[in-house]
Every structure is written in C-alpha cells, then in structure tokens.
Amino acid sequence: MKLFDIVIIGSGFAAHQLIKSVRRLDQDKTIAVITQDEGHEYNKPDLSHVFSKQQTASDLVVKTAGEFASEFNVTLFAQSKVEDIDVYDRVVKTAVEKIQYHKLVLATGASPFIPPFTGNAETDVITHNSLNEYQQKQTRWNDAQSVLVLGGGLIGVELAMDLADSGKEVTLVEPENRLMTAQLPEFVEAKLRNAMEAKSINIYTGLCMDEVSHRSTEKLVKLSNGETLKVDEVTVCAGLRPNVQLATKAQLSVNRGIIVDEYLATSQPDIYALGDCAEIYGMVRAYLQPIVVSATALAKTLTSSPTKVLLPNMLTKVKTPAYxxxxxxxxxxxxxxxxxxxxxxxxxxxxxxxxxxxxxxxxxxxxxxxxxxxxxxxx
CATH class of the missing domain: 3.30.390 (Enolase-like; domain 1)
Incomplete structure (x- = not known):
C-alpha cells in the first residue's frame, strides 16, 4: 500500500491551485491526485466562450496531466474512481488501488443540476461544466444550428451570448421572472436583457421546460405555458450541486456542501474539503477567487502552519461582451x-x-x- 503526505481527490481548478500553493512552500511532501478523468489543467471560465472563439477541448488545455504531474512532482492516479474512504485506517480505495494518506483533501467539485422534465429525450440534454463534458459533446455542439439554454443565471447568460456570437440561433428559458435574479437588480437586468435581445436571443422568463422529445434530427421542447419550440440541442445551466457522495459515505458532516471550519477541516480528523464541494461559513463559494484564497490558506495548514481562511468581498466579472x-x-x-x-x-x-x-x-x-x-x- 502506498503512503502519501497529501492525497487529493479531484483534479479541477481547486486541486491544481492547492498543489501549486503547497509546492511554493514545500518541495518534499509526497502528493497524490486521484481523479476520474485525465487530470489535465485548464481554465474553467474559458468554457463560457469556446464557441465564439471556435476552440476545441484540446485548445483549452494549459498543461496535460502528465506535464503537470511532472512539473509539480505529483503521483497521478488518472481515470480512477474512488469507491470508499476508510477514515480510521486513513485509506482511500479505488477499484484497483489502496492509497494511504496523512492528510486527505476532497476537491470533488460540483455537478450540474438538471430539473425534472419528461419526454423521450429526457436523458439527452447537454451540460457544459467541465473540459471532459465539452470534449464528449464537441461534435453535437458543432453540428447544432439552434440551441435552447435552460437557465438564466450567470452561466446560462454567458453561454447564451457566446452561442449567439458564434452564429447559432439561441433561445434562453428561465423559470424566474427575470435573468440573474441572484446578482442583478431589476433595472440592470432590463439593460442586459435588451443587449441579449439585440443579439437575436429569444428570452422566455417565468417558464419551465416540461418536456423534451426527439423528432427526426430535432428536439421538441414543450414549455409550461404550452408553447412548443423546435431546436437542435438543449443545454442545461440550472445551477450546480456539490459532489458530497463520498463525504456522506465516509460519514463527514454534510449540508448543501461538505461542512468545513475556518481551516477547511471537515468533521473527521485530517480530512479537508476545498472548492465547489466545500461549505464554509454556511456558504458554497463556487467562484475562482475564493478558491485561490482558500487553496493558499490550506497549503499553509497542510505544511504545518495552520491558517484560517479569510474571504474578503471579491469581484465577479460577467463574461457578456455585449453588455x-x-x-x-x-x-x-x-x-x-x-x-x-x-x-x-x-x-x-x-x-x-x-x-x-x-x-x-x-x-x-x-x-x-x-x-x-x-x-x-x-x-
């Protein structure tokens, strides 16, 4: 059984930031990363404008998994799914490996929330939350001339505008009565909506998507007002849910995310959570800046200098070039x-x-x- 000073489950932005921060402080600690995908380093916000820039998934890769592991002296267990965590013997179990840790970090991220709807295309909608998802659906994205975006929050608005800039016919459906209700006052939202409509984006607010069905090469989308729309593809941007399954199985305290204290420590000794899966100060902070601040503090904690995470007010830039x-x-x-x-x-x-x-x-x-x-x- 292999023993590491630090074992990280996950290979997203949070994991990569933590590794870089640890290596700035300590070159010698042994680090292992266990990930279900390949583990490439990429800039996740770039996913919001891949269509207007005509970028492929490979264009987004900053460093391949092998390059990153070599540069930062990391042992990578790629395409490995963690099946269980033994918190007493400090062992992470995959289908083929048992990996022992001194300190364990859960950086398991979050998964797209897909609201319930019916129809024979119920399982055939697209999500766009990771490099891996984009890589798997590139052909479908390229072939689609018309796209319905479900969700008018920050990500849905960014994606809808980028799809329109790439020349696609875009429809946006938002169950709330206006766009970006969690971020914008009504007056600003109205200006944003005007800018999007000037891009020929068809916006429906106060409506849900009740049904999605196949018809030949198209999809028929039935809205809650009874109207039916014809589109080539449907993508869902209805929010994220922290991936807490492993934490729950290991009997860590979980609410919306994995509950951590000001040091990012969970309810089990020497286990920490970082990024989109972590709930700190009662909130899940699914933005890059909080993750950078948190990773910097956690790196100090993991290298024998316990450091609290202090999250100041941070600036969010909405990637909507037209507004x-x-x-x-x-x-x-x-x-x-x-x-x-x-x-x-x-x-x-x-x-x-x-x-x-x-x-x-x-x-x-x-x-x-x-x-x-x-x-x-x-x-």
Whole structure:
C-alpha cells in the first residue's frame, strides 16, 4: 500500500491551485491526485466562450496531466474512481488501488443540476461544466444550428451570448421572472436583457421546460405555458450541486456542501474539503477567487502552519461582451434595504445598502466597470 503526505481527490481548478500553493512552500511532501478523468489543467471560465472563439477541448488545455504531474512532482492516479474512504485506517480505495494518506483533501467539485422534465429525450440534454463534458459533446455542439439554454443565471447568460456570437440561433428559458435574479437588480437586468435581445436571443422568463422529445434530427421542447419550440440541442445551466457522495459515505458532516471550519477541516480528523464541494461559513463559494484564497490558506495548514481562511468581498466579472458587468458584495436578500443608481451614457453604477445605510454591494456596467475597484476597496 502506498503512503502519501497529501492525497487529493479531484483534479479541477481547486486541486491544481492547492498543489501549486503547497509546492511554493514545500518541495518534499509526497502528493497524490486521484481523479476520474485525465487530470489535465485548464481554465474553467474559458468554457463560457469556446464557441465564439471556435476552440476545441484540446485548445483549452494549459498543461496535460502528465506535464503537470511532472512539473509539480505529483503521483497521478488518472481515470480512477474512488469507491470508499476508510477514515480510521486513513485509506482511500479505488477499484484497483489502496492509497494511504496523512492528510486527505476532497476537491470533488460540483455537478450540474438538471430539473425534472419528461419526454423521450429526457436523458439527452447537454451540460457544459467541465473540459471532459465539452470534449464528449464537441461534435453535437458543432453540428447544432439552434440551441435552447435552460437557465438564466450567470452561466446560462454567458453561454447564451457566446452561442449567439458564434452564429447559432439561441433561445434562453428561465423559470424566474427575470435573468440573474441572484446578482442583478431589476433595472440592470432590463439593460442586459435588451443587449441579449439585440443579439437575436429569444428570452422566455417565468417558464419551465416540461418536456423534451426527439423528432427526426430535432428536439421538441414543450414549455409550461404550452408553447412548443423546435431546436437542435438543449443545454442545461440550472445551477450546480456539490459532489458530497463520498463525504456522506465516509460519514463527514454534510449540508448543501461538505461542512468545513475556518481551516477547511471537515468533521473527521485530517480530512479537508476545498472548492465547489466545500461549505464554509454556511456558504458554497463556487467562484475562482475564493478558491485561490482558500487553496493558499490550506497549503499553509497542510505544511504545518495552520491558517484560517479569510474571504474578503471579491469581484465577479460577467463574461457578456455585449453588455459587460462586474459585481461584488450582498446584492439580494433581506440585508438589502435600498438601491441607488447612477446612470450615464457610459453605463450604470448601482449600489446596495443595508438598514444602517452602509454600502454592502454594487454592480457596474459597460464603460463604468472601471469604477469597480474603488468600490471594492470601499466594501
């Protein structure tokens, strides 16, 4: 049985950031990565604009798994599914290996949530959450002339705009009454919608997708208002669910994600969770900046200098070239008691305030996104 100082389950952005951070501090600790896919390093946000840039999956690879493992002195167990974690003997079990650890990190990521619907194409929708998913569906994406995007959150909006920029006919369906309800006030959302409609994107809000059926080479999509749409492909961007199955099986504390403390430690000794699967301070922070901050702190903890994760307000850039948006802070919920708007020809600055009239969040658009950094410092 092989023993490693650090064993990481998963090979996404969080895992790669952690390895780089550990190696900046310690060149000698033995590190193993166990992953179900090949383990290549790539920049996940680039998935949002592969169509307009006409990029293949291989174009997105920053380093192959072999190159990364060699550069950072990592033992890679690729295309290996973890079946069980023995928390008492500190052993990770795959179908062919038993790997022992001093410290274990779960970086298992998250999977696309697919809302329930009926029809004989129920299992034939496309998700677009990883390099592996894109690689498997490249031919279908290339052949499709019309695409329905289910989900009008940040990812759905980005993807719909990029598909339209690539020349495809795009329909976006969002069950809520407006787009990006978790991030944008109504006034800004209306401007975004106008920019998308100017790209000939057909937008349906307040409706669900009830049924998807095959008809020849097309798919028939029945909406909750009874209307039927004809498209070549349907892609689902309805949010992510943290992958907590292994953690649950190992009897770690789990809520929406794997519950961790301020050191990213789980409820079992010497087991940590990082990235989209982790729930810290009651939240799953599925953005790159929190992962970078968390990986830096966890690397220090794993190399004998326990370090708390401190997550400041961070800037989110929405990749919608026709209507650039940046945002940060608290933008929804009971804490937001009022909004102020400064609207000019060059864009909008919208600020959210709490009951004490304190700035708690902001949204900037178009040319005024350059005002984000002083606002971020104010937050």
């Amino acid at each position: 650039p948006i940046q945002l940060s802070g608290v933008l929804t919920g009971e804490d937001v008691t009022r909004w102020s708007y400064d609207v000019t020809r060059s864009g909008i600055v919208a600020k959210s305030y709490n009951a004490d009239d304190k700035l708690i969040g902001f949204v900037t658009t178009e040319q005024r996104i350059q005002e984000s950094f002083p606002l971020l410092r104010e937050l």
